[in-house]
Amino acid sequence: MAQDRSDRLLDLLTDGQDEFVERWIRTVTSSLAGRLTPAEVQQDLTGLYQALLAAVRHGGTATRSEEYGEVRSLLSEMSRNRARQGFTPTETAINLFALKEVLEPAIAGTGDMTPYLQFSRMLDDLGLHTIEVHAKAREEIIAGQAEQLLELSTPVVKLWDGIVAVPLVGTLDSARTQVVMEKLLQSLLDQNATHAIVDITGVPSVDTQVAQHLLKTVVAARMMGAECTISGIRPQIAQTIVALGIEFGDITTKATLADALRHALHSIDRTAAAAGIGGVA
Numbered sequence: 001m002a003q004d005r006s007d008r009l010l011d012l013l014t015d016g017q018d019e020f021v022e023r024w025i026r027t028v029t030s031s032l033a034g035r036l037t038p039a040e041v042q043q044d045l046t047g048l049y050q051a052l053l054a055a056v057r058h059g060g061t062a063t064r065s066e067e068y069g070e071v072r073s074l075l076s077e078m079s080r081n082r083a084r085q086g087f088t089p090t091e092t093a094i095n096l097f098a099l100k101e102v103l104e105p106a107i108a109g110t111g112d113m114t115p116y117l118q119f120s121r122m123l124d125d126l127g128l129h130t131i132e133v134h135a136k137a138r139e140e141i142i143a144g145q146a147e148q149l150l151e152l153s154t155p156v157v158k159l160w161d162g163i164v165a166v167p168l169v170g171t172l173d174s175a176r177t178q179v180v181m182e183k184l185l186q187s188l189l190d191q192n193a194t195h196a197i198v199d200i201t202g203v204p205s206v207d208t209q210v211a212q213h214l215l216k217t218v219v220a221a222r223m224m225g226a227e228c229t230i231s232g233i234r235p236q237i238a239q240t241i242v243a244l245g246i247e248f249g250d251i252t253t254k255a256t257l258a259d260a261l262r263h264a265l266h267s268i269d270r271t272a273a274a275a276g277i278g279g280v281a
Helices: 002-015 017-031 038-059 066-084 089-108 114-152 174-191 208-223 235-244 257-275
Strands: 157-160 163-169 195-202 227-231 252-254
Touching (some): 002 038, 002 089, 002 114, 017 038, 017 089, 038 089, 066 089, 066 114, 089 114, 157 257, 163 174, 163 257, 174 195, 174 208, 195 208, 208 227, 208 235, 227 257
Parallel strands (some): 163 195, 195 227
Antiparallel strands (some): 157 163
């Protein structure tokens, strides 16, 4: 009985293939409000319909079977593309579910709803797969964008020969501290720098956790042989640090980035004078 129903479904899908695909493309293109061209939609749906036919022919409506491997693969690719193009999970699932709307009139005329119910359940199952892949793709995209923003928000700039600076803006957390360390240490190596300035003018507040992150960054720079200065210590920040009892020890702190640069230049001059060579002009 089940095989007979699958055969009827297959016959229906095969006999009306060209008409179904054409109407499916029109329905999906209309639902996307021009965000994809008919040619782009046709490229996705034509191959998907062919894969569905082959899967029903060899595997019936058991969507978890190996016969549906190509269908799931095509749906996964389409879902990832839609996620990158900015479509919502609902808009992506409609690409598949619109086929129900296309098939309903044809099946209603036969007086037998069994093939339609079979196909509807099959599309529901495949629709869940589509939504899951889309959600995962969106998570990957968001994570990648967050990482890129983190990289952009922690630049290391060369201020002078031998002097680099990290102007921090916003909150300093563990993840960002790690990025700051990595970029600063690599810059010290690439620039052969002996002085590093960590400027916190753009950091809205300093608490115990932020202070610990700053100290870790300074210690990491010192291990590379660089003298490290923290600049941007505004009056409010200074009062907060004192109130919290935070100790920066022997770490040099300055009110402004200009003060920190001046300190670093003088330090280079002293080092050069001690070595008997010319200092900073």
